[in-house]
Amino acid sequence: MKNNAKPILIAGAGPTGLTLANLLARMEIPFLLIDKNPHPSRESKAFAVQARTLEIFDQLGIAQKAIIQGKAENTLHLLVKDKEVFKFTLNEILPGETAFPYILIIPQDQTEKLLEEALQAQQQQVLWEHELTHFKEDAAGVTATMKGPDGEEKQVQVQYLVGCDGARSTVREQAGFSFEGKTFSPTFYLADCELDWQFPHGDIYFTVAPGNLSIFFSFKEKNRYRLFNFLTKALDENKKELSAQEVQKILDANPYIKAKLKSSDWTSVFRIHARHTDSFRKGSIFLAGDAAHVHSPAGGQGMNTGIKDAYNLAWKLALVIRGNAAPALLETYHEERYVIAKNLHNTTDRFFQLIIAQHTLAKLFRLYVFPKLVKTIASVSWLRTKGARRISQIAVKYRFSSLSKEGKSGFTDKAPKPGDRIPYAAVKIFGEEKTTHQLVGCTQFTLFIAVADPDNEQAKQLCQFVQDKIQVPVQVHLLTRSTAGSSFFDLYGIQENALFIIRPDSHIGFRTSQLDAQEVENYFSEVLGKR
Known part of the structure; x- marks a missing residue:
């Protein structure tokens, strides 16, 4: 039986697959989410949820529920x-x-339940007891064969297949990805x-x-x-x-x-294994979470890293499927996330190996x-703070990425740089107390325009330019010292005026100290591949 289904097939409904599905649902991108198991996990498994993951869960509307249960x-x-x-x-x-x-x-089964409930609230569901048996990639995408609970096989044609199916990933093995590393x-x-x-x-x-x-x-x-x-x-x-x-x-x-x-x-x-694949993407096939990398339990990093794989990939898939971006944008998923997984392997995993060794010197x-x-x-x-930021994963950055662009300088030395997660700061918007993290969303870009003078005409023209000329959804916030407060300007290293383009995953894509509409247009043209 053959069925033309959705643009994306997600194999595996653990924390990574459920996070990816939730994000795609919010962006109104159709998908199929399947899992070979007959029901959600009933074991606690991974149980440490880091601060950066809670920030993502907050955008998905489940952070407070998790905190109450955990x-x-x-x-x-x-x-x-x-x-x-x-x-x-x-x-x-x-x-x-x-x-x-x-x-x-909080036990992993409770985390997965919260993610599945959030998915159901968006009128989406997991197809339990649906096993991906094999697939074939061609010029049109991927033809995947899955077996349902009745044993009947069904074929679906999709643009992209994302393997979130764990350390023994069927997607990884059949697509021929390597999985290098060691067993402790x-x-x-x-x-x-x-x-x-x-x-x-x-x-x-x-x-x-x-x-x-x-x-x-x-x-x-x-x-x-x-x-x-x-x-x-x-x-x-x-x-x-x-x-x-x-x-x-x-x-x-x-x-x-x-x-x-x-x-x-x-x-x-x-x-315990510490392994990672040589690539997070091959053509129309992607790997995320344990399918791409497994780590020691030191610091509670593994599940959290997989969730951030999904956070990085979702918006890129959405832009390409909508036709807002060229397929080349998807290459940056491997570019950005492979480095994070490899660094974790070279630091946390190796330190764990030393800690648990059984010889006399150890x-x-x-x-x-x-x-x-x-x-x-x-x-x-400073070492104490660096360690805490690393464990909590708020220190993860993509400064090395081709998506991180720098405009005109004019920031203080401590200012966040392109590729960094946006700093958490209190601001006032129309008299209402908010934080910078509440000003951004996981479904679109955000533009912070910061000006010393609230009557800055150039800033107002720039707001209108973005609405008229930029072909992807962008929410714009005009922030002044009188509304945002001096703490925001100090934390973001702003001396007078500044502009920050925030990606849908809350990382800074571009910054400049001048309010130049052409620089904004150039950034989006380069990132979206529409020049």
């Missing part, structure tokens, strides 16, 4: 044997940098459990002892935790899950932690060098 954790404690050597408090390090200065602990040697386990121990509930505890490393994440429910550790040699590495007695045995391996297991309702035994490093290193970093303000 547990916002500000503080990380590093314990070596029985002593606390370091305490890291995010909301004290990132004051005013984001509306969400914490890590939200210890076997790890996760346990969602209720504990009785000596530490207050509500924070994250990173514990180090001879031959033992554990991380405890507090869930919303009192005394409930996600426990992460590697297996002791006494336990069978081929297990898929652990009994309550085995979890207690692992807890007892650290004599400095007096933890008694009261209950354990889910455990998982697994190997054990000495964990006990003596690592705590002093962390304490030193924490004592230096």
Whole structure:
């Protein structure tokens, strides 16, 4: 059976696929979202939602729901044997940098449920128990064959196929993408459990002892935790899950932690991989999330990085499908996101490898060098801030991208540059208190025109020019010192006048210190490939 369907087929309805679908739905781009599983995930899996992801969820209308269901954790404690050597408090390090200065602990199945509910609110749905079996690319796009719950095969013709189908991606394997990297040697386990121990509930505890490393994440429910550790040699590495007695045995391996297991309702035994593909795109086929890159759990970066893959790709697909941009715009998806995934592999994943290694030097490093290193970093303000911004992912930038353009200079040294996420700042719009993040949307470009003089005639003419001449949706905000406030001008490095073009993913595409309509037109012509 053959059916002419939608412009886009998304394979995989995990956090990445659901985010992509939500964004495309908001941009009114038709798609099919399929998943081979019969129903949404019922396991907690990834559980750390970073600040940058919450900013995206806020645009999708689910951030506050997630916060109510989850547990916002500000503080990380590093314990070596029985002593606390370091305490890291995010909301004290990132004051005013984001509306969400914490890590939200919420099980992945709840995150996926919120994303699916948001999708249903837009009259869209996941086709569960629909498996992508094979596909063929040709000049017209992709012909994909999927098998439904009744076993019948159906063909769909689409312009683009996006593989969000996880680490064992069918799309990646059949399209011939590489998946280079390594598997870490210890076997790890996760346990969602209720504990009785000596530490207050509500924070994250990173514990180090001879031959033992554990991380405890507090869930919303009192005394409930996600426990992460590697297996002791006494336990069978081929297990898929652990009994309550085995979890207690692992807890007892650290004599400095007096933890008694009261209950354990889910455990998982697994190997950790750090791999990434050589390209995020081949022709009409794209990879995103775990299909393109898998990481160590250090810092809770993996799921969050996949969600930002979708955030980067959605608006580009929308512009090309609508005919607003040339297909060359899609090349920038690999250009921008591959670098992010590779950098994460070269930093976080390699550091994790050192932390969990089992040889004698690594054990000495964990006990003596690592705590002093962390304490030193924490004592230096700029290093502490840099670390917090990196973990929260608000530091992710695309300054290297071909989409990041610079106009006439005239900004202070600390001003955000093209490619940066727009800084979070309070502003007033028609007397109403807002933030810069509330002024931008995920479905269109935004233009900030900042002027010292509220009666600047050139700024008013520029507003009209954008509405008349730019062929894609652009929302325009005219900001003055009297309305936006001096803090906005200072944070954005504006000395007198300035212009910022903000991409639909809230990154700065272009900046200039002069109000030149021709520069604005040139930027859109270059990015959209319409010159």
